[in-house]
Amino acid sequence: MTPDEKAAETRQLEQVWAQPRGWRAFSDVNNSTVGLWYIATAFAFMLFAGALALIIRLQLAVPENDLVPAETFNQLFTLHGTVMMFLFAVPIFEAVAILILPAMLGARDLPFPRLSAFGYWCFLIGGVFVSSSIFFGQAPDAGWFMYPPLSTEQSGIGADIWLLGLSFIEVASIAAAVELIVGVLKCRAPGMHINLTPLYGWYVLIVGAMILFAFPPLIAGDLLFELERLLDWPFFDVTRGGDPILWQHLFWIFGHPEVYIIFLPAIALLAMIVPTFAQRPIAGYSWIVLSALGTGFLSFGLWVHHMFTTGLPSISLGFFAAASEAVAIPTGIQIFAFIATVMLGTVIRSVPMLYCLGALAIFIVGGLTGVMVAVAPFDFQAHDTYFIVAHLHYVLIGGMLFPVMAGVHYYYPFARGKMLSRTLGIWSFWLMFIGFNVAFLPMHLTGLLGMPRRVFTYPAGLGFEWLNLISTVGAFVFAGGFLLFAWDCVRPRRKEPDVPRNVWNAGTLEWALPVPQPPYAMRSIPVVNSRYPLWDDKDFVHSMDEGRGYLASAPEGKRETLVTSVLDAQPLQVLRVGKPTWLPMIAAFGLGAVFIFSTYKLWIPTALGGVVFLAALLRWLWTGTAIIPEKPSKDVGGGLELPLYVSGVRSTGWWAMFITMTGDLTAFLSLIFGYFFFWTVHPNFPPEGMDGPGWQWPAVAAVVVLAAWALTLFARIANRAGRVVLARWLLGGGLAAAGAGALALVAGPLTTGLDPTTNSYPAIVWALVVWTVAHLMVGMLMQGYCVARSVFRKMTPEHDADLWNVTLYWHFAGFGALLTALVIGGFPLLT
Amino acid sequence: MTGKVTEEVTRETGTGTDLWRVIFAPGVWAVHFLFCYVFAAVYCEKLGRDAPLDLATWVIVGATVVALGLIGLSTLWLWRVRGRSLTDDDFEFEHNNAEERHRFLSHVALMLCVLSAVAVLYVAIPMLYLTSCR
Numbered sequence: 024m025t026p027d028e029k030a031a032e033t034r035q036l037e038q039v040w041a042q043p044r045g046w047r048a049f050s051d052v053n054n055s056t057v058g059l060w061y062i063a064t065a066f067a068f069m070l071f072a073g074a075l076a077l078i079i080r081l082q083l084a085v086p087e088n089d090l091v092p093a094e095t096f097n098q099l100f101t102l103h104g105t106v107m108m109f110l111f112a113v114p115i116f117e118a119v120a121i122l123i124l125p126a127m128l129g130a131r132d133l134p135f136p137r138l139s140a141f142g143y144w145c146f147l148i149g150g151v152f153v154s155s156s157i158f159f160g161q162a163p164d165a166g167w168f169m170y171p172p173l174s175t176e177q178s179g180i181g182a183d184i185w186l187l188g189l190s191f192i193e194v195a196s197i198a199a200a201v202e203l204i205v206g207v208l209k210c211r212a213p214g215m216h217i218n219l220t221p222l223y224g225w226y227v228l229i230v231g232a233m234i235l236f237a238f239p240p241l242i243a244g245d246l247l248f249e250l251e252r253l254l255d256w257p258f259f260d261v262t263r264g265g266d267p268i269l270w271q272h273l274f275w276i277f278g279h280p281e282v283y284i285i286f287l288p289a290i291a292l293l294a295m296i297v298p299t300f301a302q303r304p305i306a307g308y309s310w311i312v313l314s315a316l317g318t319g320f321l322s323f324g325l326w327v328h329h330m331f332t333t334g335l336p337s338i339s340l341g342f343f344a345a346a347s348e349a350v351a352i353p354t355g356i357q358i359f360a361f362i363a364t365v366m367l368g369t370v371i372r373s374v375p376m377l378y379c380l381g382a383l384a385i386f387i388v389g390g391l392t393g394v395m396v397a398v399a400p401f402d403f404q405a406h407d408t409y410f411i412v413a414h415l416h417y418v419l420i421g422g423m424l425f426p427v428m429a430g431v432h433y434y435y436p437f438a439r440g441k442m443l444s445r446t447l448g449i450w451s452f453w454l455m456f457i458g459f460n461v462a463f464l465p466m467h468l469t470g471l472l473g474m475p476r477r478v479f480t481y482p483a484g485l486g487f488e489w490l491n492l493i494s495t496v497g498a499f500v501f502a503g504g505f506l507l508f509a510w511d512c513v514r515p516r517r518k519e520p521d522v523p524r525n526v527w528n529a530g531t532l533e534w535a536l537p538v539p540q541p542p543y544a545m546r547s548i549p550v551v552n553s554r555y556p557l558w559d560d561k562d563f564v565h566s567m568d569e570g571r572g573y574l575a576s577a578p579e580g581k582r583e584t585l586v587t588s589v590l591d592a593q594p595l596q597v598l599r600v601g602k603p604t605w606l607p608m609i610a611a612f613g614l615g616a617v618f619i620f621s622t623y624k625l626w627i628p629t630a631l632g633g634v635v636f637l638a639a640l641l642r643w644l645w646t647g648t649a650i651i652p653e654k655p656s657k658d659v660g661g662g663l664e665l666p667l668y669v670s671g672v673r674s675t676g677w678w679a680m681f682i683t684m685t686g687d688l689t690a691f692l693s694l695i696f697g698y699f700f701f702w703t704v705h706p707n708f709p710p711e712g713m714d715g716p717g718w719q720w721p722a723v724a725a726v727v728v729l730a731a732w733a734l735t736l737f738a739r740i741a742n743r744a745g746r747v748v749l750a751r752w753l754l755g756g757g758l759a760a761a762g763a764g765a766l767a768l769v770a771g772p773l774t775t776g777l778d779p780t781t782n783s784y785p786a787i788v789w790a791l792v793v794w795t796v797a798h799l800m801v802g803m804l805m806q807g808y809c810v811a812r813s814v815f816r817k818m819t820p821e822h823d824a825d826l827w828n829v830t831l832y833w834h835f836a837g838f839g840a841l842l843t844a845l846v847i848g849g850f851p852l853l854t
Numbered sequence: 855m856t857g858k859v860t861e862e863v864t865r866e867t868g869t870g871t872d873l874w875r876v877i878f879a880p881g882v883w884a885v886h887f888l889f890c891y892v893f894a895a896v897y898c899e900k901l902g903r904d905a906p907l908d909l910a911t912w913v914i915v916g917a918t919v920v921a922l923g924l925i926g927l928s929t930l931w932l933w934r935v936r937g938r939s940l941t942d943d944d945f946e947f948e949h950n951n952a953e954e955r956h957r958f959l960s961h962v963a964l965m966l967c968v969l970s971a972v973a974v975l976y977v978a979i980p981m982l983y984l985t986s987c988r
Binding site (some may be wrong): 120214216217218219307308309310312313314316317320321322327335336337338339342343344345346348350352353552553554588589590591593694703706722771 | 884950
């Protein structure tokens with residue numbers, strides 16, 4: 024190939040991946056742009072929540088202080104916790120992963136770039152909505168875990184803002200989880216067997232899966248909570264058969280795994296940084312993978328340790344204390360593997376490494392106090408005191424903030440092509456490290472002396488005046504260090520030279536990119552043969568730049584990346600990914616309007632928002648997904664011919680649907696859990712005199728929904744067999760059956776006069792019905808969409824990805840409807 | 855077994871230990887944990903706080919035996935493929951072929967069996983010491 028031809032190829036790639044300029048820049052969907060927005064936004068929220076924390080510390084600096092009144096103080100600590108957890112700790116994981124993962128895996132972009140953009144806009148809108156509430160004195164004020172009955176009966180609109188705003192942001196988290204799981208499993212460079220995948224990829228995979236099982240219970244909880252606040256359905260009201268403990272369960276089934284959802288991706292950054300500065304491969308790769316997996320599982324067996332003082336039987340406490348101790352084993356293995364890597368290597372002193380070591384030191388203290396509070400009798404004493412505040416800050420700052428800071432220092436040259444200042448970095452590290460310990464170490468004592476959390480002031484003479492004053496001083500030193508770091512990140516550096524390529528002499532793929540990074544990332548997609556290709560193959564970068572890898576050109580003018588097999592990363596398909604468009608942003612604004620206006624019960628704007636969302640979503644799907652390519656396959660280089668269109672279980676879209684629906688199923692099962700929870704705690708369930716919904720209507724619903732499900736499946740089979748018209752009729756029949764099933768399901772509780780406001784039993788029955796009917800309606804929309812696609816020849820017997828994905832949706836929706844009918848119709852017969 | 859393994863062992867791509875087998879043992883832990891918790895919670899709620907745990911103890915012990923049995927089966931299956939890394943007979947698993955990936959995942963799965971068995975035992979211990987629902 025002549026140099027001219029090569030230059031032509033590069034020009035093609037540049038054109039295809041060109042970033043939109045001017046005001047259109049906001050329509051960008053490429054992972055490197057969206058990732059940067061995401062990170063900047065998360066840090067902005069972090070600064071905001073940090074400022075709230077400083078006000079808290081000022082108020083507590085001296086006894087009997089009157090800087091802020093109690094109501095404001097409640098809003099301050101609630102919003103501090105909420106913003107730090109939901110708007111910084113979790114999103115920063117998604118943000119960093121979106122930015123660095125594709126380059127690390129050797130992909131040009133994530134499989135669903137528009138989904139990332141949608142998630143980002145949801146996060147931004149929801150976050151601004153929740154955060155700004157404090158300026159109107161309407162912020163949530165019942166603590167970041169919103170325990171009823173305080174939050175259901177006393178809070179003002181703040182609780183609604185919390186519920187709806189955060190539900191909206193959870194959508195973004197689940198979107199990111201779908202994106203990242205499919206990315207790690209299906210978009211690795213050819214040859215990157217799963218044992219060669221960078222550890223960061225493993226962690227992202229595990230955390231993505233954890234999100235699918237952890238966030239949905241909270242979404243279910245939010246739904247019940249909002250139904251209680253909006254429509255007075257008494258799920259958590261004891262006087263009408265509700266139980267506040269149900270909320271605590273749903274919240275902490277989310278809340279505890281969330282700690283690990285925050286911690287694991289941050290530790291994953293250490294797993295990338297430590298080998299680079301030890302200049303050797305990570306020690307115990309497989310041990311880290313298995314302990315990360317083990318931690319992911321065990322972290323789901325810990326949630327009740329937040330509820331040790333709620334009066335549960337001691338045997339329940341025992342189970343959870345045992346699992347809480349067990350999780351220390353895999354966590355410890357990971358830490359030891361990092362220490363071993365440092366010991367075996369030749370350590371290069373650098374700012375990222377400083378933060379890594381600081382993180383380990385702080386996290387180990389937090390981990391040890393964690394083992395202490397996992398012992399139930401100790402927890403009884405320390406519960407809701409400043410000891411817990413100290414513990415959780417040691418865990419989160421050592422386990423998340425410091426590793427992320429290390430990551431920012433390490434990846435800044437990757438993202439921006441410039442270095443952060445070494446001097447400022449060392450200064451900010453020591454200010455933060457010392458400030459942190461001065462602020463939080465005394466809190467262990469403050470707590471043991473008996474100072475409770477969340478009090479807005481305290482009288483003098485209890486022995487913790489000095490400790491509080493020291494904490495306040497430390498908090499400001501800490502904040503000073505962070506501001507120094509923030510300044511270093513944003514200060515103008517036009518005059519500074521670009522860093523050389525692979526500035527840290529790292530071994531992983533993301534450092535192979537040129538500086539400044541071209542929008543198409545790599546010139547060609549390389550074949551990977553080792554865990555640290557840049558160390559092991561000296562010709563690697565050169566060969567990649569020469570275009571000897573795959574997809575070195577883009578003659579069709581489409582953005583393309585490779586899809587490979589899960590275990591061995593064999594090339595399977597060329598995936599065409601989305602170009603910049605406003606649609607994700609419009610859809611996010613529409614959905615945001617639904618959540619925001621419904622908080623204020625403004626139903627007409629809510630409905631309009633819904634219409635905008637639906638219209639944008641349908642247009643996005645219609646014009647941007649499952650597009651029939653101009654030819655069945657293409658040569659990706661090296662004589663390898665790969666298909667351009669794949670449907671069914673081997674397609675990324677099918678996987679995305681499967682993953683989304685797994686999360687959705689978890690939320691549904693959480694509602695079912697609610698039903699059986701009420702059965703467990705009530706001697707009579709269903710209560711005397713409530714005979715609904717009977718078994719007849721649910722039985723009808725079950726049969727009709729089964730028919731809708733089967734018709735959809737047959738439609739797929741018929742379509743594949745070339746009987747397109749029959750397939751359309753089957754889909755139409757399925758649509759009608761689904762509608763009939765939904766009506767039958769509603770008829771059960773309606774005809775038997777179950778009033779959801781009277782008792783928790785009818786309320787939970789109705790909640791299940793509402794959930795299921797909503798899913799049937801979405802299913803009907805999908806069936807109609809497929810008919811339309813078929814009529815407009817966008818779906819043919821060979822190109823049937825839409826129908827495969829809709830059928831998969833129906834497997835879940837059908838199962839959900841069947842289970843709902845069985846539970847609400849069948850279970851009362853057994854009691 | 856010492857020395858470098860130089861012979862290339864071939865395996866068809868996509869075969870061997872997969873991710874489902876890797877998460878089998880921790881999955882057993884999860885089901886066991888959930889069962890223990892739900893069973894004990896329902897038992898104590900329905901029989902009252904003064905009820906003795908007699909029956910519940912036996913049920914939990916039984917569930918633990920079943921769980922350990924399932925993990926044991928998985929261990930047995932993995933024991934046969936416990937081969938070390940192709941390259942240096944170590945636990946690095948950094949070779950670039952399907953056999954190495956199979957051995958890597960088998961090692962991960964095997965060690966997860968150990969971890970899961972320990973965690974299952976941990977969860978069962980409180981049941982052996984407590985006598986009532988209090």
